[in-house]
Amino acid sequence: MLNKRMEILKQLATEAPTKIVMLVIDGLGGLPDKDGMTELERAFTPNLDEIASRGETGLLEMVDVGITPGSGPGHLALFGYDPVEFTVGRGILEVLGTGGKVSRGDVCARGNFATWGVQDVILDRRAGRIETDKSRELVERLSEAIKEIDGVRITYYPGLEHRFSVVFSGDGLCDCVSDADPQKDGASMRWAEPLSEEGSKMADIVNKFIREARNVLDGEPKANGCLLRGFSGVPDIPHLGELYKIKPLGLASYPMYRGLASLVGMDVLEVENNPIKLIEELQARWDAYDFFYLHVKHGDSRGEDGDTLGKIKVIEEVDKVMPLLMELSPDVLVVTGDHSTPSRMKGHSWHPSPLVLLSPYVRPDGISTFGERDCARGSLGIIPAWKLMGLLLAHGRRLKKFGA
Amino acid sequence: MLNKRMEILKQLATEAPTKIVMLVIDGLGGLPDKDGMTELERAFTPNLDEIASRGETGLLEMVDVGITPGSGPGHLALFGYDPVEFTVGRGILEVLGTGGKVSRGDVCARGNFATWGVQDVILDRRAGRIETDKSRELVERLSEAIKEIDGVRITYYPGLEHRFSVVFSGDGLCDCVSDADPQKDGASMRWAEPLSEEGSKMADIVNKFIREARNVLDGEPKANGCLLRGFSGVPDIPHLGELYKIKPLGLASYPMYRGLASLVGMDVLEVENNPIKLIEELQARWDAYDFFYLHVKHGDSRGEDGDTLGKIKVIEEVDKVMPLLMELSPDVLVVTGDHSTPSRMKGHSWHPSPLVLLSPYVRPDGISTFGERDCARGSLGIIPAWKLMGLLLAHGRRLKKFGA
Incomplete structure (x- = not known):
């Protein structure tokens, strides 16, 4: 190649x-x-x-x-x-950069804590740039609560301020899904969508993850939800x-x-x-x-x-x-x-x-x-x-x- | 192309x-x-x-x-x-440059007269850079003694000092063989090896040639053997x-x-x-x-x-x-x-x-x-x-x- x-x-x-x-x-x-x-x-x-x-x-x-x-x-x-x-996708770069381990077949993504409003409107894509310590605490809470979805394991890596990253590991995953991110504040959530046929399982897992995270974070004043983007596997x-x-x-x-x-x-x-x-x-x-x-x-x-x-x-x-x-x-x-x-x-x-x-x-x-x-x-x-x-x-x- | x-x-x-x-x-x-x-x-x-x-x-x-x-x-x-x-391989360049004729299917090689020691150790890859006249004389001797091997015709072209070139002509030849040359003085002879399956006949011919040349040149004080390298056919x-x-x-x-x-x-x-x-x-x-x-x-x-x-x-x-x-x-x-x-x-x-x-x-x-x-x-x-x-x-x- x-x-x-x-x-x-x-x-x-x-x-x-x-x-x-x-x-x-x-x-x-x-x-x-x-x-x-x-x-x-x-x-x-x-x-x-x-x-x-x-x-x-x-x-x-x-x-x-x-x-x-x-x-x-x-x-x-x-x-x-x-x-x-x-x-190279941005997701895998973030994960590797925090010292995370990624294997062939895994899919990485960058996460943002975000402020969700009613009817899934994203009020602030960066959750007011919460402190890194707070962010780490929330990542820990998520990692306790959501260890896997439909047999797909999820590993978490905290980042600076509102940022974190995740690795999805399991069979049949694919990085061919769109960002689960409205791209701007005040817009309605845009959920992950498959970019090709093989992406449907992955899109499903991603959207379920974000829903579950929303439940886990419910009640947080700023970071009451999250977004995921930059889905990417290990490049050759x-x-x-x-x-x-x-x-x-x-x-x-x-x-x-x-x-x-x-x-x-x-x-x-x-x-x-x-x-x-x-x-x-x-x-x-x-x-x-x-x-x-x-x-x-x-x-x-x-x-x-x-x-x-x-x-x-x-x-x-x-x-x-x-x-x-x-x-x-x-x-x-x-x-x-x-x-x-x-x-x-x-x-x-x-x-x-x-x-x-x-x-x-x-x-x-x-x-x-x-x-x-x-x-x-x-x-x-x-x-x-x-x-x-x-x-x-x-x-x-x-x-x-x-x-x- | x-x-x-x-x-x-x-x-x-x-x-x-x-x-x-x-x-x-x-x-x-x-x-x-x-x-x-x-x-x-x-x-x-x-x-x-x-x-x-x-x-x-x-x-x-x-x-x-x-x-x-x-x-x-x-x-x-x-x-x-x-x-x-x-x-373009070096062998064919040498042959063409001396006015030699090469046809499709032929394989050319550059030759060096060399000083062989006991147990096939190559003492001097250039035979003390022997004089061009001497080299020509030896090429003539080889061309009288070894006209063909296993049905493959060999044509010789003298060069400057210790150098000469040869063209192998016959069926089933291929330039896919490694140099028959140890690359440095004082090292054991490295014989030609096929670089792909089609190369086995060619490697065999090359190694037989070098053995026979060794017999022909036996007794020469400096140029008592030769090396061949840069095997190459006519490029398209x-x-x-x-x-x-x-x-x-x-x-x-x-x-x-x-x-x-x-x-x-x-x-x-x-x-x-x-x-x-x-x-x-x-x-x-x-x-x-x-x-x-x-x-x-x-x-x-x-x-x-x-x-x-x-x-x-x-x-x-x-x-x-x-x-x-x-x-x-x-x-x-x-x-x-x-x-x-x-x-x-x-x-x-x-x-x-x-x-x-x-x-x-x-x-x-x-x-x-x-x-x-x-x-x-x-x-x-x-x-x-x-x-x-x-x-x-x-x-x-x-x-x-x-x-x-």
């Missing part, structure tokens, strides 16, 4: 004593604000600029021209999988280690990114949401792995909040720890994003992600600042993000020659 | 009274050395620079991002074939003439490049390894052909030797003959490489090849020096190498409009 390029890379992959670091600032790319500069361009980044001046720069087309990636596709691309061929994704003979580690503070990393076969480690801690953990694991994925969440979060200055600060914080990272002397370093999140748009966007790549084998391209428009003039040009992984392996001298 | 682009080009191809010259400096691309410049950037190339200033520049992605091409894939790409779809490649209505000629000093050229249907001519001779031969054949592939080998050889100054000299020698070439007034001229060979890496690399293209129909892009980083800023951008051929045909006014 590998495409031609992946097959070739797999055949060419060979071990080498090199260390590759992929530092992902979530939502890195942006758009010029009133002052004519993007967040990255405005940020004071002497260390990243210096790396750019010694490296090669370019842009990553995350999915395809004009397509705005979710975090899943953006990351799959960075990990070397064409996100149009390999898709070949692991990075098998493909490329690397031993990869993912370091991320947020569950979903550890989930993505473990889905492609990385060991994962939860780190504090703090670039210094991230580098400290990297230092501590340096000898045990040869590929390191480092994830910095808050570039995206601040962008989504429309907080331009906040996003700039996140980028500057990353820049400050670059000397610590460089002390480890990675053989190959790439700094980029998984998608753009212009704070002016308060959401993900389709704009390519700026990229800087450093190794002993670069042709420094005269770009000496790390910014979207600088990278657009870089010698790497615009490359499909899912091809970056092969380029990193090449720079790590981990690919043999193709053909005689 | 043509892909969509090739099908379209074939449909659009039309004859025209134009001459196209593709000058390939093998291993042209490089990496910056201590002085911060690549071999090409350091070379004094006033003529190529002048051509760049009147032409369009860019980079060729030979196979795909991060993939280091062998000479076969690099050249197939230059000739217009996606090297991921069209693959449509010829350039059929595809594009051109009459192509390949001029190269090295056998393999003439082999590649003849595989895609070029007439081929052996030329001295000297750019002036190359141009003289070009002049002599100018009226008889309309597409000319010129190959300069030593850019790669010097790069592989780590000889930066030597590589620079090769490039400068090519530059010196450019005025002679320009006197012929080719309608379309392209100068590029088949892959990069940075002398600092002493081998092929994945870095894109610099490219300059001149015709009356270019948009000169302000790049006035021919170098990797200059070309990276050129208006052609980074194009897949196998698409270059269509661009040359276009500039030669040899493609009709696509669609009404």
